[in-house]
Amino acid sequence: MMAPGMIYGGAGATNYFDGVRVMSSSTATAKEHIGSLFTPASSSFLGSSSMISFGGVNGEKRSFFGSFNQDDNEADELGEYFHQSEKKRRLTDNQVQFLEKSFGEENKLEPERKVQLAKELGLQPRQIAIWFQNRRARWKTKQLEKDYEKMRNRYDTLKSNYNNLLKEKENLTAEVFQLTDKLVIKEKGNGQLALRDFQKRSDASPKEINDDPISRVEMSNVPAGVLKKQQQEDLNSAKSDVFDSESPHYTGDSALVFETEHSELSQDDDENFSKTMLSTANLLGKAEDDDYPVTSLHLTYFGFPVEDQGFGFWTY
DNA sequence: TTGTGTTTTATTGCCTCC
DNA sequence: GGAGGCAATAAAACACAA
Numbered sequence: 502m503m504a505p506g507m508i509y510g511g512a513g514a515t516n517y518f519d520g521v522r523v524m525s526s527s528t529a530t531a532k533e534h535i536g537s538l539f540t541p542a543s544s545s546f547l548g549s550s551s552m553i554s555f556g557g558v559n560g561e562k563r564s565f566f567g568s569f570n571q572d573d574n575e576a577d578e579l580g581e582y583f584h585q586s587e588k589k590r591r592l593t594d595n596q597v598q599f600l601e602k603s604f605g606e607e608n609k610l611e612p613e614r615k616v617q618l619a620k621e622l623g624l625q626p627r628q629i630a631i632w633f634q635n636r637r638a639r640w641k642t643k644q645l646e647k648d649y650e651k652m653r654n655r656y657d658t659l660k661s662n663y664n665n666l667l668k669e670k671e672n673l674t675a676e677v678f679q680l681t682d683k684l685v686i687k688e689k690g691n692g693q694l695a696l697r698d699f700q701k702r703s704d705a706s707p708k709e710i711n712d713d714p715i716s717r718v719e720m721s722n723v724p725a726g727v728l729k730k731q732q733q734e735d736l737n738s739a740k741s742d743v744f745d746s747e748s749p750h751y752t753g754d755s756a757l758v759f760e761t762e763h764s765e766l767s768q769d770d771d772e773n774f775s776k777t778m779l780s781t782a783n784l785l786g787k788a789e790d791d792d793y794p795v796t797s798l799h800l801t802y803f804g805f806p807v808e809d810q811g812f813g814f815w816t817y
Numbered sequence: 818t819t820g821t822g823t824t825t826t827a828t829t830g831c832c833t834c835c
Numbered sequence: 836g837g838a839g840g841c842a843a844t845a846a847a848a849c850a851c852a853a
Contacts, residue, residue: 589826589847609840631827634840639825641841 592632596622600629604636 592600603618610618610633619626 591825591848
């Protein structure tokens with residue numbers, strides 16, 4: 502049997518009187534404290550109805566649901582409620598309905614409202630507070646679920662868009678392959694001069710070249726269509742002879758430019774693509790500056806940006 | 818009927834605000 | 836320091852399948 506006025510708590514439990522939390526460090530102290538508050542004259546916490554505040558002690562039953570249309574069903578419900586044991590009891594449907602309505606109006610509970618609701622529903626103010634607290638927790642959980650659902654939908658949309666862009670990019674890449682091949686074949690001819698020039702320049706440090714901002718800028722400004730006849734021939738020569746996989750000049754750089762692309766293209770495709778593009782770029786670069794061979798790094802400035810542009814190779 | 822999962826009511830401890 | 840809010844949790848009540 503629990504002490505009257507004590508909402509069943511264990512040892513060292515927090516106790517409540519009329520909705521006020523009474524913290525205690527020792528159970529005995531708490532019991533004494535609470536016990537002293539419940540004299541036979543106390544108007545609340547009457548025996549088995551310890552969780553329910555009745556209107557008065559004189560047997561008069563004030564209207565339990567002042568705001569409800571009380572019918573036989575509700576009377577039965579109440580009777581059921583009052584006759585439940587002292588264990589944890591559920592609120593009646595009408596009580597819950599009333600609290601829900603109140604929660605819908607305002608989910609925070611001011612002290613006056615709490616007391617008012619407690620009076621109207623015949624519950625302890627503390628019970629009203631607990632109900633609101635639990636209801637807020639449920640509301641928050643629901644809200645989180647909704648937010649999660651929204652975010653998931655957004656993610657799905659973004660993912661779908663990304664996949665579409667990926668496909669588009671693959672198509673464009675394939676188109677570039679085709680066009681480049683066509684271009685190279687078209688430029689077929691004598692390339693010996695280009696090969697000699699390239700070998701002469703092969704002593705130049707790649708770092709120097711790559712770090713030279715001026716050459717980068719110049720490269721980026723080379724219009725693709727400006728080619729002299731002799732330069733075209735140089736390119737054709739270089740295409741077949743210069744870009745072998747052993748060349749220290751190109752293999753490393755190739756990886757630099759296309760390193761984010763490995764998941765998309767096979768290694769062979771990757772290599773071929775790099776070589777072809779280097780070939781083209783060298784040809785174009787030669788039109789501007791014979792001192793520097795074009796490395797794959799420079800390709801970045803030839804309309805094949807690593808990221809952030811329409812033809813970019815980025816990863817998520 | 819019983820085992821099990823879910824919901825509801827209530828407690829506890831910590832934190833913030835006044 | 837007290838009051839109230841919140842997160843985590845306990846435990847009773849309830850729902851339901853086997």
